[in-house]
Amino acid sequence: MSNSSILATIAAELGLPNGQVxxxxxxxxxxNTVPFIARYRKEATGxxxxxxxxxxxxxxxxxxxxxxxxxxxxxSIAEQGKLTxxxxxxxxxxxxxxxxxDLYLPYRPKRRTRAMVAREKGLEPLADLLLAQEISxxxxxxxxxxxxxxxxxxxxxxxxxxxxxxxxxxxxxxxVRRELRRLTLEQGLLxxxxxxxxxxxxxxxxxxxxxxxxxxxxxxxxxxxxxRGQQEKALRVHLEVPEDKALFFLRRHYLRNPDCILxxxxxxxxxxxxxxxxxxSLEREMRRQQTAAAEEHAIKVFATNLRxxxxxxPMRGVRVMGIDPGYRSGCKVTLVDExxxxxxxxxxxxxxxxxxxxxxxxxxxDWVSGSQVQVIAIGNGTASRETEKLVxxxxxxxxxxxxxxxxxxxxxxxxxxxxxxxxxxxLDVSMRGAISIARRLQDPLAExxxxxxxxxxxxxxxxxxxxxxxxxxxxxxxxSVVNYVGVDVNTASAALLRHVAxxxxxxxxALVKRRDAEGPxxxxxxxxxVPGIGPKAFQQAAGFLRIPDAPNPLDRTxxxxxxxxxxxxxxxxxxxxxxxxxxxxxxxxxxxQHSLEELxxxxxxxxxxxxxxxxxxxxxxxxxxxxxxxxxxxxxxxSIDDLREGMMLTGTVRNVVDFxxxxxxxxxxxxxxxxxxxxxxxxxxxxxxxxxxxxxxxRVIRIDKDRGRIGLSMKGKTGDG
Numbered sequence: 001m002s003n004s005s006i007l008a009t010i011a012a013e014l015g016l017p018n019g020q021v022x023x024x025x026x027x028x029x030x031x032n033t034v035p036f037i038a039r040y041r042k043e044a045t046g047x048x049x050x051x052x053x054x055x056x057x058x059x060x061x062x063x064x065x066x067x068x069x070x071x072x073x074x075x076s077i078a079e080q081g082k083l084t085x086x087x088x089x090x091x092x093x094x095x096x097x098x099x100x101x102d103l104y105l106p107y108r109p110k111r112r113t114r115a116m117v118a119r120e121k122g123l124e125p126l127a128d129l130l131l132a133q134e135i136s137x138x139x140x141x142x143x144x145x146x147x148x149x150x151x152x153x154x155x156x157x158x159x160x161x162x163x164x165x166x167x168x169x170x171x172x173x174x175x176v177r178r179e180l181r182r183l184t185l186e187q188g189l190l191x192x193x194x195x196x197x198x199x200x201x202x203x204x205x206x207x208x209x210x211x212x213x214x215x216x217x218x219x220x221x222x223x224x225x226x227x228r229g230q231q232e233k234a235l236r237v238h239l240e241v242p243e244d245k246a247l248f249f250l251r252r253h254y255l256r257n258p259d260c261i262l263x264x265x266x267x268x269x270x271x272x273x274x275x276x277x278x279x280x281s282l283e284r285e286m287r288r289q290q291t292a293a294a295e296e297h298a299i300k301v302f303a304t305n306l307r308x309x310x311x312x313x314p315m316r317g318v319r320v321m322g323i324d325p326g327y328r329s330g331c332k333v334t335l336v337d338e339x340x341x342x343x344x345x346x347x348x349x350x351x352x353x354x355x356x357x358x359x360x361x362x363x364x365x366d367w368v369s370g371s372q373v374q375v376i377a378i379g380n381g382t383a384s385r386e387t388e389k390l391v392x393x394x395x396x397x398x399x400x401x402x403x404x405x406x407x408x409x410x411x412x413x414x415x416x417x418x419x420x421x422x423x424x425x426x427l428d429v430s431m432r433g434a435i436s437i438a439r440r441l442q443d444p445l446a447e448x449x450x451x452x453x454x455x456x457x458x459x460x461x462x463x464x465x466x467x468x469x470x471x472x473x474x475x476x477x478x479x480s481v482v483n484y485v486g487v488d489v490n491t492a493s494a495a496l497l498r499h500v501a502x503x504x505x506x507x508x509x510a511l512v513k514r515r516d517a518e519g520p521x522x523x524x525x526x527x528x529x530v531p532g533i534g535p536k537a538f539q540q541a542a543g544f545l546r547i548p549d550a551p552n553p554l555d556r557t558x559x560x561x562x563x564x565x566x567x568x569x570x571x572x573x574x575x576x577x578x579x580x581x582x583x584x585x586x587x588x589x590x591x592x593q594h595s596l597e598e599l600x601x602x603x604x605x606x607x608x609x610x611x612x613x614x615x616x617x618x619x620x621x622x623x624x625x626x627x628x629x630x631x632x633x634x635x636x637x638x639s640i641d642d643l644r645e646g647m648m649l650t651g652t653v654r655n656v657v658d659f660x661x662x663x664x665x666x667x668x669x670x671x672x673x674x675x676x677x678x679x680x681x682x683x684x685x686x687x688x689x690x691x692x693x694x695x696x697x698x699r700v701i702r703i704d705k706d707r708g709r710i711g712l713s714m715k716g717k718t719g720d721g
Contacts, residue, residue: 001067033501035483042608102174115168118161127165133260167273205229220294295465302459308692322438325383379408392637402633409457502540587617671710
């Protein structure tokens with residue numbers, strides 16, 4: 001498969017011109033990053049977005065691997081002296097790795113099988129007689145007689161060995177496997193039962209103790225749950241396929257002469273082939289295939305939720321108190337200033353066993369009042385609800401402050417990390433966690449990038465999916481979001497900078513070291529002076545690095561330095577002077593008065609690039625997160641005992657999954673809006689309705705205090721609250 005045919009295949013899949021895909025592939029092959037290509041090479045790609053470019057990237061990798069595998073397989077079969085023109089053509093025309101492997105199966109080196117043993121005993125010609133079915137008269141003994149020997153003492157032994165060969169031949173037939181694979185997928189029934197009487201003592205898998213469902217119809221989250229139950233030996237699982245239909249196809253393929261005296265032997269061989277070889281093999285294969293699809297879906301869900309979480313708007317210019325709640329070890333309380341700088345930390349003990357409630361209240365009152373704290377961020381872990389009551393009482397006593405509950409998922413991972421130890425070497429892990437909680441409110445992206453995305457907790461079954469694929473997908477999301485938002489080169493941490501296109505951990509550390517040693521950078525050009533950042537890395541990174549106070553106003557925008565000459569020519573047309581105070585308004589008016597196509601021709605630049613340049617001039621330094629709703633700030637506290645059916649509440653979407661969304665409504669347990677309660681009309685895809693971070697109005701429809709479950713609805717939003 002040539003490179004041109006690979007590019008043509010991808011172009012057809014995307015419905016795009018070949019040249020557009022070819023230029024995108026070339027940019028990828030030249031080592032350009034996806035964010036850079038999507039933002040600064042729109043003319044070459046025809047304006048493909050990141051998702052489309054990543055699709056091209058993934059398909060390039062798959063199809064090139066497919067081509068390499070075909071070459072390996074063809075070489076292997078040729079070395080065996082068994083490559084025919086027909087087989088070569090079939091392999092070259094195969095469109096998937098599975099097709100190639102099916103064709104290669106009869107020639108693949110394998111461990112010793114029953115068919116191999118039979119061939120060694122000289123029984124292959126007898127197997128050929130069974131397959132040919134040309135003998136219509138006589139006895140069964142006659143065809144087998146010539147093959148009797150010390151190793152094959154009886155006619156029964158001869159036919160047994162011949163059947164083993166026929167069974168293997170049938171199991172390795174590509175057409176047979178293709179047809180039976182289709183049957184298995186379309187009609188295979190996954191039968192699930194309790195493995196043993198006491199195998200699931202906590203009833204974690206109660207829904208699956210007696211469950212059956214077509215394999216192809218099982219939703220991803222259900223299949224992953226069943227797989228986990230099987231791995232934990234709580235569930236017994238097997239795939240049931242209509243064997244009569246499978247054997248009907250095998251007979252149709254191999255029974256050529258119903259009058260042949262060897263038909264009975266063929267029948268036995270085909271039954272053995274399906275029961276011993278084909279059926280178990282396809283069950284494993286189909287379950288792997290469906291599991292892979294379920295994992296891919298789960299990873300996509302995780303990635304979608306992570307993107308929305310990272311894009312939560314920052315709460316800038318606010319002094320925040322962070323509280324990491326706890327019982328025996330107390331609540332760690334930290335204070336960070338408007339820039340996230342740590343100002344100090346204390347420990348209070350309002351909860352059992354110490355129960356120093358009044359002392360804790362006094363400490364908080366004095367510190368909040370004396371430090372101009374505007375918002376308190378409370379972690380949602382152990383003792384969160386009790387700590388929330390403490391803060392609510394603080395507010396009731398007249399202290400002018402608001403609070404919000406912050407997800408502390410991953411905070412413990414960060415606080416014990418090397419990064420946290422380097423940042424706060426003299427603090428214990430709990431105090432570092434409280435700092436992280438406070439900073440998450442000020443800038444979620446800047447803080448969450450310090451944590452392994454898998455520890456953030458916005459997916460399901462993240463520990464059950466392919467970990468390398470999950471890491472790659474989540475890293476791509478972090479990279480995408482960081483570059484979409486942009487980074488202040490003078491304030492960003494190394495953890496944030498390393499996700500900028502073109503930079504790595506070493507370059508990020510070097511940039512921070514240069515900043516600490518010589519002071520803030522005043523221009524993008526100075527980035528090139530940082531050791532380890534060469535022209536290529538600078539090209540990829542420059543547009544995503546911002547210097548808000550730079551003398552050159554273009555260094556404050558997302559305009560790439562390579563486009564500065566274009567902007568200078570544009571400024572000449574606009575008659576803009578240096579440091580024009582109303583540049584944004586001038587750019588807006590100029591855009592309204594001129595055709596972009598005509599301007600692009602005059603300025604010798606592509607229309608997409610010019611469009612982005614003018615947009616950046618109109619809205620310099622824009623943070624795309626600021627248009628999203630911020631966190632809900634509270635002054636009072638609710639518990640599940642305060643809820644009643646019909647109550648209307650405002651909540652924040654914490655997690656979206658296939659069957660619904662989990663919403664923080666201000667009580668200890670998140671409520672569930674099932675997909676059936678998301679709208680008056682049928683909702684097929686929850687992700688088309690809700691995203692992590694959305695602020696929504698919901699109605700309480702079910703309260704199960706014993707199990708700590710709350711059912712919510714977005715339908716019929718009437719009632720009191």
